[in-house]
Amino acid sequence: MFDFRGFINALIGKKNGDPVGDLKSATIWVQELPEADIHRAQAEIIKALVSINDNKKTPLKERIRILLYLDEKARHLQETLCREYLLHADQAEAQEKFYLPTILGFWHEMGGAYQICIRSFAESPSNGRIRAQLPLLTARALHYAAMQAKWCYIRYLPVENSVWRALNRLYRYSEREQFNNVTLTLYPNQGEATTCMSEYLQALLLHAANPESLLPLQIDMVDKWLDSWAKSITLETDFRPHRQLYAVNLSDTKPGKRLRRNMLGEKYRYWGVGLLLVLINKTIEQLKAGELPVRLKLGEDCRLPACLDLIELVAKRWAGQGGTRKHDRQANVKVVQVVQGLMEVLIQLKPGAAKAVPPPSDGVEYKITAGSGAPPFAQKSSADGELFEPATEQWMMENESLSGYGASLSAQNGNQLRIGALIGLKPEAKKQFAIGIVRRMHKNTANKVYVGIQTLTQTPVLVQLHPIEGQGRQGGHLDAIYVPELPQAKIERSLLIANDAYTRGKLLQLRAQGRAYTVRLQQIFEQSTDYARVSFDVLAKH
Numbered sequence: 001m002f003d004f005r006g007f008i009n010a011l012i013g014k015k016n017g018d019p020v021g022d023l024k025s026a027t028i029w030v031q032e033l034p035e036a037d038i039h040r041a042q043a044e045i046i047k048a049l050v051s052i053n054d055n056k057k058t059p060l061k062e063r064i065r066i067l068l069y070l071d072e073k074a075r076h077l078q079e080t081l082c083r084e085y086l087l088h089a090d091q092a093e094a095q096e097k098f099y100l101p102t103i104l105g106f107w108h109e110m111g112g113a114y115q116i117c118i119r120s121f122a123e124s125p126s127n128g129r130i131r132a133q134l135p136l137l138t139a140r141a142l143h144y145a146a147m148q149a150k151w152c153y154i155r156y157l158p159v160e161n162s163v164w165r166a167l168n169r170l171y172r173y174s175e176r177e178q179f180n181n182v183t184l185t186l187y188p189n190q191g192e193a194t195t196c197m198s199e200y201l202q203a204l205l206l207h208a209a210n211p212e213s214l215l216p217l218q219i220d221m222v223d224k225w226l227d228s229w230a231k232s233i234t235l236e237t238d239f240r241p242h243r244q245l246y247a248v249n250l251s252d253t254k255p256g257k258r259l260r261r262n263m264l265g266e267k268y269r270y271w272g273v274g275l276l277l278v279l280i281n282k283t284i285e286q287l288k289a290g291e292l293p294v295r296l297k298l299g300e301d302c303r304l305p306a307c308l309d310l311i312e313l314v315a316k317r318w319a320g321q322g323g324t325r326k327h328d329r330q331a332n333v334k335v336v337q338v339v340q341g342l343m344e345v346l347i348q349l350k351p352g353a354a355k356a357v358p359p360p361s362d363g364v365e366y367k368i369t370a371g372s373g374a375p376p377f378a379q380k381s382s383a384d385g386e387l388f389e390p391a392t393e394q395w396m397m398e399n400e401s402l403s404g405y406g407a408s409l410s411a412q413n414g415n416q417l418r419i420g421a422l423i424g425l426k427p428e429a430k431k432q433f434a435i436g437i438v439r440r441m442h443k444n445t446a447n448k449v450y451v452g453i454q455t456l457t458q459t460p461v462l463v464q465l466h467p468i469e470g471q472g473r474q475g476g477h478l479d480a481i482y483v484p485e486l487p488q489a490k491i492e493r494s495l496l497i498a499n500d501a502y503t504r505g506k507l508l509q510l511r512a513q514g515r516a517y518t519v520r521l522q523q524i525f526e527q528s529t530d531y532a533r534v535s536f537d538v539l540a541k542h
Contacts, residue, residue, distance in 0.1 A: 042077045049109035111144030118362040137180040146203035154212035161253035171200040172250040202230040207255040232275040286321040329399040342531040345424040349462040414449030463512040502532045516542040
């Protein structure tokens with residue numbers, strides 16, 4: 001294994017006859033890193049960074065040489081670790097989950113190392129050659145602070161005040177030294193030019209995208225899109241409320257906010273999103289016209305139509321649209337029983353395993369008709385048995401509204417919870433059984449997870465979908481859930497089915513409570529790893 005501690009000591013000490021006493025020989029040593037053990041190699045680099053940061057006697061010129069060299073050699077390792085973690089971390093037995101401390105340690109130590117260099121120069125600004133390196137050093141420091149914020153979002157944790165303090169101060173320093181708009185290349189062979197302003201805005205815009213309601217891979221995609229999109233925005237010192245939508249206080253320890261008229265002062269910076277939305281709308285038009293996402297710098301992970309939906313979603317959020325709840329939440333603290341996933345919800349609805357939901361209080365027997373949006377069935381009581389067995393989770397409901405709930409749970413139970421997860425929940429001492437989808441999630445340092453849940457229905461109906469003769473492969477029936485229309489919450493009628501069972505246009509016979517209908521599956525409203533919520537047409541009643 002490459003001896004990084006010896007390498008750093010050699011560079012710092014520069015003893016005569018040392019085999020890595022100069023950068024050239026050190027380069028040869030770094031090339032001996034075992035590519036098959038990327039995780040261990042990056043861990044050794046972090047140890048080297050800790051040693052460098054702790055050694056206050058290292059001359060600034062030598063510190064910068066070591067830092068730039070290590071940064072460029074470690075970049076590919078870090079990108080690989082991040083990619084593998086994002087792809088596999090939600091798998092229970094994935095070894096990639098153990099990459100996280102190394103990933104976070106690298107962002108922290110490398111960002112701190114650049115800040116040490118900048119502070120050292122600010123205390124004694126005499127070397128002209130180092131002054132010429134300040135734009136690059138500051139841009140990289142901003143980049144690493146932004147990465148610390150991003151990886152808080154990926155874990156649904158709050159960004160520490162110290163991170164926003166660093167971001168705000170670094171950008172303010174770049175303004176004071178008048179290089180905030182100096183164009184540079186962050187890394188050799190990167191191609192994309194950037195500025196300190198663009199690096200700072202990238203962090204501000206990712207926060208404004210409301211990442212607590214996005215999946216980790218979606219957060220990563222949006223951040224990569226901002227590599228180019230953030231360049232369309234300019235931070236301004238003058239207050240122009242009709243052109244600007246956001247403001248940030250550079251003396252604060254917080255991110256930017258929606259602009260208000262009391263946000264005045266020399267420490268505020270303002271920005272609008274007009275040119276950004278023009279750029280995004282052009283991208284959307286090109287995608288709809290058939291252009292390949294990779295040619296639009298959207299990355300190889302951009303898969304249509306989900307990628308297009310995400311672009312439209314974040315564009316609305318940056319424009320200040322769609323971020324408010326449809327209905328006000330009212331405090332209502334109580335324990336709720338919860339199951340996660342389509343299969344677990346189906347088990348709770350099956351006769352004999354759980355007591356089904358009582359009919360609506362109006363007593364009307366609903367029928368399904370072609371083109372009707374009304375619920376087709378009134379759910380009937382099933383065989384004996386209590387809804388929810390003791391193995392289910394207990395969450396604490398914090399508040400509720402017509403269209404959703406706010407709830408909290410322990411971090412241990414929330415480890416595998418994902419944005420978009422389907423859940424079934426029932427308040428204690430009630431027969432009512434609701435089905436919802438997790439829309440927002442954030443954690444705190446007290447090992448609690450807070451979730452926002454959109455209610456799909458409080459009157460779910462268990463149905464069976466049978467193949468129709470002559471319509472392809474035959475086999476057993478498929479259990480599914482009918483979701484009635486809920487106009488007040490803008491929920492259209494739909495079916496919840498297993499994700500791998502969906503094919504648009506598939507004809508099926510829907511059976512429930514002694515009735516049967518021929519239906520055709522239509523578009524997907526949304527889907528996750530285990531379920532798809534789809535619209536359908538009713539073609540005939542039997």
